[in-house]
Amino acid sequence: MTRTIGTVEQQRIRHTVAFRLRHAAGSPGEAAFLAEAESLAAIPGVEDFEVLRQVGAKNDFAYGISMEFADQAAYDAYNGHPAHVRFVDERWLPEVAEFLEIDYAER
């Protein structure tokens, strides 16, 4: 699925981030954060958006977000979109205790 056009890779990307909140499990703060996170789905270019529970015992993350982009340009546009920048500054940085971003593409 990877096509190289000029120097830009045209490959679909699944962007995931596993995270743990500073809020207590089941708290109103947690619920408010997760509701706000859902709003990222409305940013242009975001596909297959999911807010998920992390249920494995082999890490300390409690939640995850997964979304897909048609290509790197769509991913870049999302990263720079004002709604994403605002979410990161106003909610993510103050409310997330730990996180790990993992991005996948087809081989």
Next chain:
Amino acid sequence: MTRTIGTVEQQRIRHTVAFRLRHAAGSPGEAAFLAEAESLAAIPGVEDFEVLRQVGAKNDFAYGISMEFADQAAYDAYNGHPAHVRFVDERWLPEVAEFLEIDYAER
């Protein structure tokens, strides 16, 4: 999607593992490992199986495997299946330098 029947949670699980091999990128050993990993898709209960490249710059993993199970029982059966146990013992443990398992379910 979570239903509790008795004490067993009936929830679909997306099992993912990000990893980095001891083999050099582009080496025959890497290719052989990835080909063998694909064979895990044939284990009963495994759905939506993917071997993926990790393309993000924010971690040291080079690959990932993602698969889904209809419920915890299917996941447990996979873990205990002789083909999985053999793959872990003979290929995963000697050939994988670092890995992280992250499992997701719907909220």
